Amino acid sequence: MENHSTEESASPALEPRKLNPVTDWFVRLIKGIIVGIGFILPGLSGGVLAVIVGMYDPLIRFLANLKDKFLKNLLFFLPFAIGAAVGIVLFAVVVEKAFGKYAAQFVCLFVGFVAGTFPSLYKTAGKQGRKSKDILILILSAAGIFVLMLVGGKQLTEVNPNMLSWLASGLLMGLGLIVPGLSPSNFLIYFGMYDKMATGIKDFDFAVIIPLVIGFILCVILFSKIAAYLFKKYYSGMYHFILGLVIGSSLAIFPTVVFPAFTSEGLAAAGLSFAGALLFCVALFVAGTIASYLFSKLEEKYPREEIF
Structure with a gap:
């Protein structure tokens, strides 16, 4: 009996739980919805949310050892997967509406999410010490991706979505789960894929959904x-x-x-004055920063380095 208990605790899916099976199933469903929101909202990370709800560690262990009690673990994560899908679809509707005439303003909200979590992410990054080379890595990677995106400019953002680009988008979404703190939606916004992805998910366009799912699964399994x-x-x-x-x-x-x-054409399309557009951007940025900062305080109770 004692050996059986030890074996059970080694399973990537099983955790000590006191809830009855039905309640536990719905708890995992809700956790999945929360993580799904992280996948669709820029500035947030599905991986970070998975850490907070206590699902990242067992999920990564399951994915790294798929043959170990596969069916049992699959059934354990089924409500979580269903919840994640529900969260993505529900918030795809919200995102599509937000990325209408006020796209730039809502982008400021999402950038605020990033700004608010940065102190916590920076603190977590230095938990095992911080050397000058780490700061150099940070600066070089920030400068590199900024220049790449800025110089790439219109050549990249004007590429029409196709199966390969949706497959690549799915790979990015997978990285958002594998790498806590990374928000793939930031990149999708830049490439002009984000609002189209939200629309495709909302409309159940399988030409968008299928390559997204394939790319996501490939990334998670491979990496x-x-x-x-x-x-x-x-x-x-x-x-x-x-x-x-x-x-x-x-x-x-x-x-x-x-x-x-903030150009005359942009202001006319949004129906805003320069001052009104600026105030709108600042207000949403501040709101996103405050909300994300408060969120990060909760996140700090679940140190990410312990899951690797």
Whole structure:
């Protein structure tokens, strides 16, 4: 009996629980919805939310050892997967509405989400010490992705969505789960794919959904073991590299998405004056920063480095 208990605790799916099976199933469903929101909202990370709700560690262990009690673990994560799908679809509707005439303003809200979580992410990145080379990695990765996005400019953002681009988008979404703190939506906004993705999900367009799902699954399966190894061996360097990507990609959104909204054409399309558009942007940025900062205080109770 004692050996059986030890074996059960080693399973990636099983955790000590006191809830009855029905309640527990719905709790995992709700956790999935929360993580799904992180996938669809820019500035948030599905991986971070999975950490907070206590699902990241068992999920990564399951994905890294798929053959170990596969059916049992699959049934454990089924409500979580259903919830994640529900969260993505529900918030795709919200996002599509937000990315109408006030796209630039709502982008400021999402950039605020990034700004609010940065202190917590920076603190977490230095939990195992911070060397000058880590700061250099952060600066170089931020500058690199910023220049890439800025110089790439219209050549990248004007590419029409197709199966390959949706497959790549799915790979990015998978990284959002594998790498806590990374928000793929920042990159999708820049590439002009984000609002189209939200519309495709909302309309159940399987030409969008199927390659997204395939790319997501491929990324998670291929990189779960690699990510766990890299974060365990090169924790500080990896986190500072990711922080740089988050900073650079967020800053690149301003000249490519936000600033054009303040031209005469952009203001006319939104029906706003320059002062009104600016106030709207600032208000949403501040709201996003405050909400995200409060959210990050909760996140700090679940240190990310313990899951690798």
